[in-house]
Amino acid sequence: MAHMEDVPMMCRSSVLPTAHEAPADVQGRAGDGGGDPLDITTMLAKPPWLDPIPANLRTQALRALEARDPIGFLGKANNMCSLYLVYFNCSLLQALGMYEVTLLQAFTSHSAPLGW
Numbered sequence: 001m002a003h004m005e006d007v008p009m010m011c012r013s014s015v016l017p018t019a020h021e022a023p024a025d026v027q028g029r030a031g032d033g034g035g036d037p038l039d040i041t042t043m044l045a046k047p048p049w050l051d052p053i054p055a056n057l058r059t060q061a062l063r064a065l066e067a068r069d070p071i072g073f074l075g076k077a078n079n080m081c082s083l084y085l086v087y088f089n090c091s092l093l094q095a096l097g098m099y100e101v102t103l104l105q106a107f108t109s110h111s112a113p114l115g116w
Contacts, residue, residue: 011052011081049088052081065092070102074109082106 053061057076064072074082086093086106093099 007051007084008080011078011084046091048092049085052077052085065096068096068098070098070105074102074105079109082109 048062048065050058050061053076061073061076064070064076074085077085083106086099086103090099093102
């Protein structure tokens with residue numbers, strides 16, 4: 001089982017206090033992606049791990065989750081961090097019904113040797 005200490009520095013956030021907060025303009029919006037709409041605040045009952053995603057792209061990443069867009073979500077971070085994004089957001093991705101497709105995307109977009 002991976003632990004936060006095992007995450008490479010390039011996949012960690014430099015913005016520790018707000019790394020898991022939803023931007024104000026995303027909170028309370030209903031999802032419009034595949035499946036049943038899911039209010040973003042309900043989805044964030046357990047905040048997503050967004051550390052590898054630059055702060056200025058986190059709103060877009062949350063919107064991609066809301067729309068159930070795995071490429072849009074993973075594409076906001078360095079592709080070497082994709083598997084960590086899937087691992088640390090496993091429960092959330094399962095709840096959204098997009099775990100398997102996101103995991104597959106993370107494996108197929110990975111350009112470096114897998115280190116774990």
